Amino acid sequence: MVHVVLDAMGGDNAPEEIVKGAVDALASSDSITVTLCGRRADIEKALEGLDYPKDRLLIENADDVITTEEAPVMAIRRKKDSSIVKGLTLVKEKKADAFVSAGSSGAILVGGQLIVGRIKGVERPPLAPLVPSTTDKGVSLIIDCGANVDARSSHLVQFAKMGSIYMEHVIGVTNPRVAIVNIGAEEEKGNMLVKETFPLLKICPDINFIGSIEAREIPNGGADVIVCEAFVGNVILKMYEGVGKMMLKTIKGALMGSFTGKLGGLLIKPSLKGVMKTFDATEYGGAPLLGLNGLVVKVHGNATSKEVANAIRQCETFKQQNISQRIADKINIKDA
């Protein structure tokens, strides 16, 4: 059994799509319980007409909402009755296993650390989204893409360990290949942080470190766990989005310019939908914030019910595989 608290008020499509995602997840597995956290009246309205198991869908009232415009630290400290603070508190108090939200990234990251708290030994909890790549599983993990910039080498070594555990036990990659983002393949290349981290990863006994990776090799499946500091991770993540969108726009524009193009465009439409699915982040559920005393998952601000349902199912695997305990065990091993 896994008990997931879902922020019913977070994201562009709240509460309807969030609530629908919860109902879909409940229908797909008997071992999931969901607590919807937010304004009771809004949640009940969104539930109207939907069919769901009453004993496994609970409501925790929270009158306040933290918006994406608010300064995260201030919002977490002041809005004690918000869906994010109340939801995270349920995880902290072990009344629930996981918290899922499409709301303010900043508030979720800050709240996860301040309220749920870090596993003993974890210096920084990284945010680790999956991105499409040509690996066997079709995805790679970028760790860290969070709000913690200016990382130290010891943080990156912990990211490598936590990312390996996640890819092995949640995604099912055997002996995941770990690489550090660099501007060249050679060990002597890189900025100060990479030069400092590289030798530490090399002697780290718990991971399958394969060396540096240049950014072009990330979509090409060059590694399963892509270690970098959050600023770089953020750039990687957003370049996926930006280049993907630009290419499709350019292709569309090119096809509309000629009759054969238009005809061909109609014929390839079904196949292109398959391609879009590959680039569709909703397929992979949300991005976990790793290293906390409980699971916190950030889903996209524009998440639909499908992404929400996938994120809830991801929490089930996370609990079944005992990821937090595995992280606690590995993080406190002293390296050789």
Add this chain to the structure above:
Amino acid sequence: MVHVVLDAMGGDNAPEEIVKGAVDALASSDSITVTLCGRRADIEKALEGLDYPKDRLLIENADDVITTEEAPVMAIRRKKDSSIVKGLTLVKEKKADAFVSAGSSGAILVGGQLIVGRIKGVERPPLAPLVPSTTDKGVSLIIDCGANVDARSSHLVQFAKMGSIYMEHVIGVTNPRVAIVNIGAEEEKGNMLVKETFPLLKICPDINFIGSIEAREIPNGGADVIVCEAFVGNVILKMYEGVGKMMLKTIKGALMGSFTGKLGGLLIKPSLKGVMKTFDATEYGGAPLLGLNGLVVKVHGNATSKEVANAIRQCETFKQQNISQRIADKINIKDA
């Protein structure tokens, strides 16, 4: 008149494609002179059968070649008779205006600084390639993508000035929009370097600073001059390449899966070629190393004659527009 020294030995396709690029550039403009620098016998062999103006194509013999495997600083110091060292020396001695090479990036960057030397006041010469974007001109400048990592805020301010001059006078963008790469749009976001640089750019009188840019907005034409430190610039550049390649591979694979897909694929082929052209870096010539006492241009290692010819023509515009003098004038103005 512009006199360009071309490294005939650099790159995967040397000397044939390099020499052919020189001949093509000479055919396109009467005011270009090219000195091919490298092994005379190899160059003469590559010239066999080609038609070119003998008075505007010279050969400077250089018996040695610096390979991409060699440590740049060591190679520049020791291989005095290499095409890179001899070519750069011609620029330093004002016997030529520009040096173009598809050879070792590291050696070109190091050699540019050590041999040609910086314009007085320039702290660091940035490498600034053009990338495809949906701006009016179809390109944006990423500055810096060089080998100088761990930049300071004063470097980034200089990059913004030099990039503006280049985009305005070489590419023809009126009042180019300058933005700094960041992980959010707000001024208070970012790592230490960005937080330190942002207010300096804000008060810089010579540029049209529009604030932060998230990576996803770069392909989307969010700014003309994209300021960042070299590690981040390298990641942006290589993500273009990686995501672009992966998408085309995925689209191709999807089309081959069905009959209508195959048929549609045949029909869209001519249009797709147009798209590929947009993503074809060879269209834009090479990446200039800005801020030196003369122009140094790096073209891709796998450059064809087309890219080489474009890079040579770029040198002509650079000289006509007096870019080095403009940089010298602006870099030494103290900011308000």
